[in-house]
Amino acid sequence: MKSLVISAHPEPKSFNARLSSTAQRLLRERGHEVRGTDLYALDFDPRERGSHYHYRRDPDRFFVQDEQRFNHDGGSLPADVARQLDDLLWADLLVLQFPLWWFGVPAILKGWMDRVFVYGGMYSSRRRFDNGVCRGKRVLLSVTAGSSAEDCSPTGREGDTRLILWPILYSLHYVGFDVLEPVILYGIHGAHGGEDPRERDAHLAVQLSRFEQAMTTIDRLPTVPFNRDEDWDERGQLKPEAPSYSPFIRHAPPF
Amino acid sequence: MKSLVISAHPEPKSFNARLSSTAQRLLRERGHEVRGTDLYALDFDPRERGSHYHYRRDPDRFFVQDEQRFNHDGGSLPADVARQLDDLLWADLLVLQFPLWWFGVPAILKGWMDRVFVYGGMYSSRRRFDNGVCRGKRVLLSVTAGSSAEDCSPTGREGDTRLILWPILYSLHYVGFDVLEPVILYGIHGAHGGEDPRERDAHLAVQLSRFEQAMTTIDRLPTVPFNRDEDWDERGQLKPEAPSYSPFIRHAPPF
Numbered sequence: 075m076k077s078l079v080i081s082a083h084p085e086p087k088s089f090n091a092r093l094s095s096t097a098q099r100l101l102r103e104r105g106h107e108v109r110g111t112d113l114y115a116l117d118f119d120p121r122e123r124g125s126h127y128h129y130r131r132d133p134d135r136f137f138v139q140d141e142q143r144f145n146h147d148g149g150s151l152p153a154d155v156a157r158q159l160d161d162l163l164w165a166d167l168l169v170l171q172f173p174l175w176w177f178g179v180p181a182i183l184k185g186w187m188d189r190v191f192v193y194g195g196m197y198s199s200r201r202r203f204d205n206g207v208c209r210g211k212r213v214l215l216s217v218t219a220g221s222s223a224e225d226c227s228p229t230g231r232e233g234d235t236r237l238i239l240w241p242i243l244y245s246l247h248y249v250g251f252d253v254l255e256p257v258i259l260y261g262i263h264g265a266h267g268g269e270d271p272r273e274r275d276a277h278l279a280v281q282l283s284r285f286e287q288a289m290t291t292i293d294r295l296p297t298v299p300f301n302r303d304e305d306w307d308e309r310g311q312l313k314p315e316a317p318s319y320s321p322f323i324r325h326a327p328p329f
Numbered sequence: 330m331k332s333l334v335i336s337a338h339p340e341p342k343s344f345n346a347r348l349s350s351t352a353q354r355l356l357r358e359r360g361h362e363v364r365g366t367d368l369y370a371l372d373f374d375p376r377e378r379g380s381h382y383h384y385r386r387d388p389d390r391f392f393v394q395d396e397q398r399f400n401h402d403g404g405s406l407p408a409d410v411a412r413q414l415d416d417l418l419w420a421d422l423l424v425l426q427f428p429l430w431w432f433g434v435p436a437i438l439k440g441w442m443d444r445v446f447v448y449g450g451m452y453s454s455r456r457r458f459d460n461g462v463c464r465g466k467r468v469l470l471s472v473t474a475g476s477s478a479e480d481c482s483p484t485g486r487e488g489d490t491r492l493i494l495w496p497i498l499y500s501l502h503y504v505g506f507d508v509l510e511p512v513i514l515y516g517i518h519g520a521h522g523g524e525d526p527r528e529r530d531a532h533l534a535v536q537l538s539r540f541e542q543a544m545t546t547i548d549r550l551p552t553v554p555f556n557r558d559e560d561w562d563e564r565g566q567l568k569p570e571a572p573s574y575s576p577f578i579r580h581a582p583p584f
Binding site: 084085087088114120121122123124134135136137138139175176177178179180181182184185187188191203220222224225227228229230231232233234237238240241242244245263306309310311312320321322323324 | 430439487
């Protein structure tokens with residue numbers, strides 16, 4: 075088993091960094107071959123743009139998908155992207171470790187998706203969803219949220235974090251991953267929050283233990299259900315008889 | 330009326346760039362004072378991290394919120410962030426122009442939020458939602474999607490784009506904006522997609538006209554409804570008698 079742990083936190087002494095190193099250690103102890111990627115340490119540029127490409131199908135106008143496919147097929151992807159893509163295709167299990175910032179992933183991780191999930195290499199109109207390039211691979215989102223579990227519950231003011239992650243989960247399903255139920259640790263924020271340091275440390279210890287439990291039972295974690303290819307008609311519409319597994323599909327619009 | 334148009338597309342000749350310049354022109358014609366920001370042209374760095382800060386409350390460990398507040402209060406925010414924040418606080422109307430990439434905003438725009446929505450300046454535990462810093466300001470998301478309107482409908486395989494934008498809309502509500510109903514243009518992709526160029530141009534002309542219609546009627550665009558402050562109890566839970574305006578709050582978990 076080959077595992078890739080990608081982390082997206084700017085502070086090497088952060089709790090996120092500790093979770094990332096813990097994941098790598100526990101996976102190695104389970105016999106996995108493990109690679110770790112710290113996007114901040116790599117200074118990964120999350121901005122997809124024309125200047126990354128030495129060769130261009132159209133030097134005059136940068137169309138993202140065109141240049142991604144052209145450079146993928148021609149073996150001339152930007153070196154940083156090619157390395158990330160190699161790691162991704164190498165791994166059987168991907169762990170994405172990040173803090174929830176503004177109800178989403180940090181920009182450096184969003185840009186990793188924007189740049190590394192290249193058209194022609196990671197997906198095409200024929201290779202996606204059940205027939206996606208990453209079919210048979212698993213992915214786990216390990217997320218820290220500053221707010222409490224209560225605030226992030228389905229009745230809480232921050233909104234249900236598991237649902238807020240849906241656009242990310244669906245992107246990973248799109249490229250073919252089996253998406254594991256995310257591990258979300260709540261109440262994780264800066265050390266200077268005015269709390270009692272002992273209470274904070276006790277809270278972090280409980281959360282770390284929850285995370286370790288998830289990592290040591292990773293082969294038994296449930297997967298997030300998605301609609302399968304056969305649930306869609308030839309026009310990309312959910313068939314009337316199919317259940318919907320997405321909060322965004324056949325959902326009564328709330329606004 | 331003061332308007333700020335922020336665009337997040339890497340190609341100056343793109344349809345997104347045309348929408349951005351069209352928005353600025355139409356707003357000026359309505360008598361608005363207009364500022365335009367092209368995040369790619371500015372080479373805006375979307376990666377929030379310690380090295381952006383010359384002064385640090387804690388030089389040893391970078392805690393995002395701590396350093397944002399410390400530097401905001403001390404007047405030592407990074408120059409690029411300070412300029413963006415000045416523009417944001419100057420504007421009555423904000424237009425965010427971007428293509429939908431992987432079911433979300435391009436990384437450069439996510440990082441604009443990560444870095445510019447500074448703790449202490451743009452929000453705090455006491456200044457958010459109905460009491461947010463941007464209270465009384467309006468924001469419009471103008472989004473292009475590569476997929477068809479049918480694929481992006483509530484029954485379509487891409488998921489309902491308006492719902493997929495929810496984490497962004499909620500972030501803008503969090504800092505106090507009145508959030509206008511997003512304008513979403515479908516079927517906008519690269520010029521080399523194998524389509525008939527005349528059909529493509531005709532489609533783009535229709536979409537541009539939809540956009541112009543929205544911009545010239547911007548004072549009559551509906552706002553996205555959100556729960557108000559009084560809908561929440563003292564523990565941040567939606568009161569039983571309150572309706573939910575969020576797909577992520579009091580929503581039966583689909584997985």
